[in-house]
Amino acid sequence: MGFDWVFFTELIVGGLMSGVMYSLVAIGFVLIYKSSGIFNFAQGTMLLFAALTFVKLTEGGVNFWVALPVSMGTMVVFGILVERFMMRPLANQSLLSLFMATVGLAILIEGLAQYMWDSAIHGLQLADFLDLALLDPVNMTIFVVDYIEWLDILISKFDVFATIVAGTMILILAVFFQKTRTGMSLRAVSDDHLAAMAVGIPLSRVWALVWAVTGIIALIAGLLWAERVSVSFTLVEAVLKALPVILIGGLTSIPGAIVGGLIIGVGEKLGEIYLGDLIGVQGIETWFSYFIALVFLLFRPSGLFGLKTIERV
Amino acid sequence: MAAGNPILQIDNITLVFGGVTALNGISFDVAEGEICAVIGPNGAGKSSMLNVINGVYVPQEGRVVFKGQDCTRMRPRQIAQLGMARTFQNIGLFQGMTVLENILTGRCMKIRSTWLEQGLNIGRARREEVENRRAVEEVIEFLHLQGIRKTPVGKLPYGLQKRVELARALVAEPTMLLQDEPMTGMNLEEKKDMSCFALEINREYGTTIVLIEHDMSVVMDISDHVVVLDYGAKIGDGTPDEVKNNQDVIDAYLGVTH
Numbered sequence: 001m002g003f004d005w006v007f008f009t010e011l012i013v014g015g016l017m018s019g020v021m022y023s024l025v026a027i028g029f030v031l032i033y034k035s036s037g038i039f040n041f042a043q044g045t046m047l048l049f050a051a052l053t054f055v056k057l058t059e060g061g062v063n064f065w066v067a068l069p070v071s072m073g074t075m076v077v078f079g080i081l082v083e084r085f086m087m088r089p090l091a092n093q094s095l096l097s098l099f100m101a102t103v104g105l106a107i108l109i110e111g112l113a114q115y116m117w118d119s120a121i122h123g124l125q126l127a128d129f130l131d132l133a134l135l136d137p138v139n140m141t142i143f144v145v146d147y148i149e150w151l152d153i154l155i156s157k158f159d160v161f162a163t164i165v166a167g168t169m170i171l172i173l174a175v176f177f178q179k180t181r182t183g184m185s186l187r188a189v190s191d192d193h194l195a196a197m198a199v200g201i202p203l204s205r206v207w208a209l210v211w212a213v214t215g216i217i218a219l220i221a222g223l224l225w226a227e228r229v230s231v232s233f234t235l236v237e238a239v240l241k242a243l244p245v246i247l248i249g250g251l252t253s254i255p256g257a258i259v260g261g262l263i264i265g266v267g268e269k270l271g272e273i274y275l276g277d278l279i280g281v282q283g284i285e286t287w288f289s290y291f292i293a294l295v296f297l298l299f300r301p302s303g304l305f306g307l308k309t310i311e312r313v
Numbered sequence: 314m315a316a317g318n319p320i321l322q323i324d325n326i327t328l329v330f331g332g333v334t335a336l337n338g339i340s341f342d343v344a345e346g347e348i349c350a351v352i353g354p355n356g357a358g359k360s361s362m363l364n365v366i367n368g369v370y371v372p373q374e375g376r377v378v379f380k381g382q383d384c385t386r387m388r389p390r391q392i393a394q395l396g397m398a399r400t401f402q403n404i405g406l407f408q409g410m411t412v413l414e415n416i417l418t419g420r421c422m423k424i425r426s427t428w429l430e431q432g433l434n435i436g437r438a439r440r441e442e443v444e445n446r447r448a449v450e451e452v453i454e455f456l457h458l459q460g461i462r463k464t465p466v467g468k469l470p471y472g473l474q475k476r477v478e479l480a481r482a483l484v485a486e487p488t489m490l491l492q493d494e495p496m497t498g499m500n501l502e503e504k505k506d507m508s509c510f511a512l513e514i515n516r517e518y519g520t521t522i523v524l525i526e527h528d529m530s531v532v533m534d535i536s537d538h539v540v541v542l543d544y545g546a547k548i549g550d551g552t553p554d555e556v557k558n559n560q561d562v563i564d565a566y567l568g569v570t571h
């Protein structure tokens with residue numbers, strides 16, 4: 001029996017595409033860690049809150065192209081509020097206090113989401129929205145058929161779309177933080193926030209910006225993810241997928257998050273199929289990504305692009 | 314003491330950390346254009362004084378007046394905007410960046426362009442970039458950092474890191490420069506370079522300098538004015554000669570080796 005190359009390619013492509021999604025969620029963590037020095041426990045609930053806001057708006061009859069910017073605006077306001085009422089008062093407190101503050105933030109957002117919206121499960125057919133909004137007028141049928149054939153392999157069209165969106169966002173973020181002065185300010189704040197303040201870097205503005213951008217990432221990631229798991233409190237678990245990515249890529253590196261996401265995405269798919277068969281275990285995908293991360297850390301304890309240990313002095 | 318109006322007035326500053334009184338009713342003036350040394354044994358409160366001046370700490374009592382403005386409660390960025398730059402005792406460089414990038418961050422207050430202009434490199438962003446590069450190159454030449462522009466600062470020896478930190482402060486074109494132990498841990502040669510730089514900065518640009526230094530010979534050589542702290546209190550204030558002959562100062566320094 002020959003090796004099924006077509007199937008193998010399908011796995012790799014599928015893995016890379018989920019990997020891009022993992023990267024996007026991981027970058028949310030990296031941005032907060034780089035600028036604020038903390039692991040943001042509230043990332044998952046931010047995802048949920050953002051997606052819920054969007055879903056409730058559209059369920060209330062708001063047009064897709066209105067709901068999207070309004071949800072984005074909500075996350076920007078959220079970022080500004082977090083800076084004003086969490087980061088600024090706690091600026092010189094210990095990292096543990098800051099981390100606990102994000103735990104509190106998570107609880108607050110979850111409560112707020114339940115109060116403002118509700119805890120029911122909402123379906124979100126993003127593909128349908130896009131189908132209507134984007135493609136009907138020109139009578140294209142990109143999203144009508146669920147799968148496309150390419151090199152004899154089947155790929156979900158929504159996955160292709162999600163990959164393009166997530167990939168584009170990652171690209172914009174990477175350019176933004178590498179090439180602009182604002183990006184340089186962010187790196188400065190992450191290296192030494194006292195020195196950054198003394199130099200005159202607008203710490204508050206950098207923090208508000210980063211939290212707002214992270215909120216928008218949460219929105220996009222939440223919407224793309226919700227397509228698979230629906231909008232409910234299980235969406236919070238999307239974040240569990242990003243943790244092994246961070247273990248591999250490190251909390252401080254955007255390239256690390258990208259490569260880490262791809263490694264986990266592909267490794268997970270391959271392990272699920274080939275290793276799962278081999279050792280005869282089902283449901284391997286829930287923990288296999290953590291296994292990959294641990295093996296990886298055995299060989300590279302400081303992570304892929306690990307520059308420094310997870311501690312700020 | 315060099316003639317000139319006080320550019321900085323420290324008025325009865327008291328700073329307490331929990332049970333520790335780091336500064337206890339400190340007052341002194343720094344005249345425009347002078348080099349003022351703050352000396353004293355370890356733990357005397359020198360770094361705390363500098364941190365109060367540039368807004369890192371807010372004192373429980375007293376006032377800091379810079380260029381006639383009360384800046385006791387201003388944040389470091391606002392004070393930087395008034396024209397104050399500083400270096401840190403434990404090197405406050407951005408370790409993930411190169412020498413050039415570190416120095417460029419010193420120009421951040423001169424930036425008016427938006428991030429959109431920067432991302433696309435158009436309009437004001439382009440003009441600012443040119444102006445920033447010019448300022449950076451001038452400082453690089455002044456402090457002889459030409460060969461290491463692209464080196465990550467973490468890879469540089471200690472003495473050079475201190476010099477890069479000075480460059481980052483200078484590129485902001487400050488009217489007042491605070492230096493926290495710029496020469497500690499340096500060899501004789503490096504110390505000599507550093508004191509020459511301080512003098513040149515002071516003379517060429519008229520920058521007022523407040524520096525903390527342990528090496529008495531350096532202090533006596535370059536400063537116009539010396540303030541002595543001990544256990545959070547001021548025990549001496551005057552010209553180097555006056556301070557050298559002050560009995561309290563001699564006592565405080567007895568048996569203290571640096």
Ligand SMILES: Nc1ncnc2c1ncn2[C@@H]1O[C@H](COP(=O)(O)OP(=O)(O)O)[C@@H](O)[C@H]1O
Pocket residue numbers: 330333334335353354355356357358359360361362
């Ligand atoms: N952030 C702080 N928290 C608590 N105590 C501090 C802090 N900074 C300084 N101190 C205390 O204040 C006193 C003066 O310290 P410092 O200003 O660093 O002295 P110096 O620079 O003269 O060696 C010391 O007793 C020190 O332990």
Ligand SMILES: [Mg+2]
Pocket residue numbers: 359360361402
């Ligand atoms: Mg000190």
